Amino acid sequence: GATREPLDPVRFLSNRSSGKMGFAIAGAAARRGAEVTLVAGFTTAEPPPGVTLVRAESADAMLRACEMHFAACDIFLASAAVADYAPEVVAPQKIKKPTQTERAAQDADDGLTLRLRRTPDIVATLAARKQPGQVIVGFAAETEDLTANAARKLAAKRLDLIVANDVTQEGAGFDSDTNVVTLLWPDGRAEAWPRLPKSEVAARLLDALLALPLI
Numbered sequence: 001g002a003t004r005e006p007l008d009p010v011r012f013l014s015n016r017s018s019g020k021m022g023f024a025i026a027g028a029a030a031r032r033g034a035e036v037t038l039v040a041g042f043t044t045a046e047p048p049p050g051v052t053l054v055r056a057e058s059a060d061a062m063l064r065a066c067e068m069h070f071a072a073c074d075i076f077l078a079s080a081a082v083a084d085y086a087p088e089v090v091a092p093q094k095i096k097k098p099t100q101t102e103r104a105a106q107d108a109d110d111g112l113t114l115r116l117r118r119t120p121d122i123v124a125t126l127a128a129r130k131q132p133g134q135v136i137v138g139f140a141a142e143t144e145d146l147t148a149n150a151a152r153k154l155a156a157k158r159l160d161l162i163v164a165n166d167v168t169q170e171g172a173g174f175d176s177d178t179n180v181v182t183l184l185w186p187d188g189r190a191e192a193w194p195r196l197p198k199s200e201v202a203a204r205l206l207d208a209l210l211a212l213p214l215i
């Protein structure tokens with residue numbers, strides 16, 4: 001799902017992720033008998049049965065939650081849409097518009113400038129701590145140059161597999177019940193799948209994981 005990065009007590013920066021893709025993977029793994037810990041941000045989808053659900057609102061909170069469970073996991077799948085940037089300062093009270101008199105006195109325009117800080121990269125942080133036998137799978141949500149951008153993320157984040165997701169396609173990406181993805185492996189192999197229900201993408205992804213060599 002989506003992380004929410006607070007601006008003040010009532011506002012946040014977020015994205016369109018529903019959690020459907022991640023929940024489909026977690027549900028499929030649980031049905032196959034895996035012990036699943038599902039770390040989820042904000043979602044509109046219904047969590048699957050048979051998993052341990054851990055909620056994490058922001059990127060920082062999601063990193064802390066994932067760090068707590070990472071050492072015990074064999075396979076870490078990162079399908080969450082984690083914010084890359086968060087407001088540098090979280091206002092303790094609701095941010096107010098200046099009054100007309102204040103605006104005139106400041107001689108400024110009507111805009112509000114936000115300064116953002118980089119959030120931690122969760123999957124890259126954990127991949128750097130990977131132990132032999134652990135497998136790490138990332139996703140890449142792209143709006144252009146799908147395979148080049150996803151291949152760059154696969155290498156930079158030191159992943160065992162990346163699921164490249166062209167989120168501009170009809171029936172793919174955010175909040176859709178179907179997805180269109182291309183799997184990329186570190187040895188340069190690529191496999192493009194047709195549009196499939198997210199449940200089927202999840203099932204095929206788990207099959208692809210069974211074929212990965214354990215490092």
Ligand code: PMT
Binds near residue numbers: 120138141
């Ligand atoms: O939830 P749905 O509505 O079903 O939509 C599914 C989806 C579009 C969210 C999903 O299929 C998808 O593409 N997920 C990845 C979204 C994303 O944030 O991609 P990215 O290219 O920005 O990030 C690359 C990888 O790094 C991802 O595995 C992401 O989880 C991870 N990441 C990113 C930023 C960050 N600070 N920490 C991370 O771990």
